[in-house]
Amino acid sequence: MSLKAEMTKLFAKLGKADRKMALDLEHPKRGSYELDLLNFTKKVRVKTFDVNGFYGVTINSSYPKDAHILMLPGGAYTLEPDQRIREIAEHFAVMEGFRVSIFQYPLAPEYTALAAHQCLMEAYEGLIKEYPKDTFYLFGDFSGGGLALSFLQELRDRGDLPMPHKTAVVSPWLDIALNNPKIKLFQKTDFILPVEELRVAGGKYCGPLETDHPFVSPLYGDWNHLGPILVFSGTEEIMTPDCELLAEKAGKLEGTDIIYKKGAGMFHNWIKVPSKETDGTFKLICSFYLDEA
Template sequence: MSMKTEMARIFAGLNKSDRKMALELEHPARGTAALDQERFTKRVRVKAWNVDGFPAFTINGSYTKAAHVLMLPGGAYTLEPSGRYREMAEHFAIEKQVRVTIPLCPLAPEYTALDAHRYLVRVYSFLAAEYPEDEFFLFGDFSGGGLALSLLQELRDTGNLPMPVRTAVVSPWLDIALSNPKIKIVKKSDPILPVEALKEAGVRYRGPLEPDHPFVSPLYGNWDHLGQILVFSGTEEILTPDCELLAEMAGKLQGTEIIYRKGARMIHDWILIPCKETDATLDLIFAFFLEEALGF
């Protein structure tokens, strides 16, 4: 672990990051505009568009491959994405030479999972029609990771759209109810995620759906025929017990390959911290997407 990552873990505890997130979830900010078009670097071209009044941004670099990443930001299905997602999208477009689309999904408590899924399917349908030559990849962190895996299951079930080639998720929220008994043990070492506040946010997000519905808890869905999925989580976060359950299922699945990487001493969603571990994780993800590394 780098000094920067260790300091981030220590400061998260000292600054009571879990309490801060609990307050943010109770009173989520709106209109933060961190992904507004004019905030992107001039080194990329950004196309702003919308579906049903909800915006999306497609980012291109100078030499774009026929590879298209649908990036789903985290935020407990409630919080607007920070500027860090803009920075990552710029990096992907410029350095990895892929096209990136970031949809700003309907958020709780104003909307529910049904609204988010309806929106995302329409977004994906638009992209498939607009960029017919592109291969699509799903990438999400935290709640965006859970949403990516839920969407993947939905796309397989509907069967009328091309399946993403590969999917990568970091610290995915797999069970909206956080019912795994091991979470009580792990939460002692998680300085960021507030369990009870997340459970309440989960209730607001799932709306009329049962807590085990795959739209909100992909862990309980059908995992067959989803292709290759790369999953990361850290030892210092409450979402890891469910990631471990998913990894245990891997050998029993048909048409799905799950590759699980657990980061020792890594905190929740460390890719939001610019550090060498983040660089290494993102490099692994794109090697996985573009088949550029041994071991995948």
């Protein structure tokens, strides 16, 4: 493991990162504007879009591929995207040549999963119409990964829009209620995620939905005919027990190929920290997207 990753884990423990997230979830800030077009590097072209008052941005470098990543940022369905989400999108655009759209879907506690899914569906449909020649891919981290996997199931059930070609998720939130008994064991090494506060935030996101509804807990949905899915989680985070349950479904599904990669010694959503491990993860994701074998 790189020194940067080791130091990140140490600082998370000493700095009580889980307590900080707990406070952020209790009093979520609004109006960060990290995705404002003026904040992006001049190496990309930026175009904004709006869906029912919710903001989105599409970026690309000078010579983009006809390959389009729809990014769904994490944040426990509650926190706004931070600077690092913008930097990840810029990496995909500048270093790999993708067109990248980030959609800031409705967040809790002001909105629930029903609003998030409705707006995301409209955003996806609009992007497909605007970029009809593009091949679309889904990417999500943490709650954005959970939403991406829920959205895949909704798209398949709807049946009148093209499915994303492939999907990649990092540290996805698969069960909104965090019911897996193994989570208690992983709490000993996860110094980033506060379990009880996540359950409270997840309950607000559910709104009228039961906690096992696929819109909020994709783990319990129908996993057939969703296409290729690449899943990452770290051995020291509480999202891993449910990712392991998902991996057990691999080989038993029709029309869905699940590839699960577990980061040894890695912490929750490590791609939020620039490091050797993060660079390697991005390379794997891009190879997965573009490999037609």
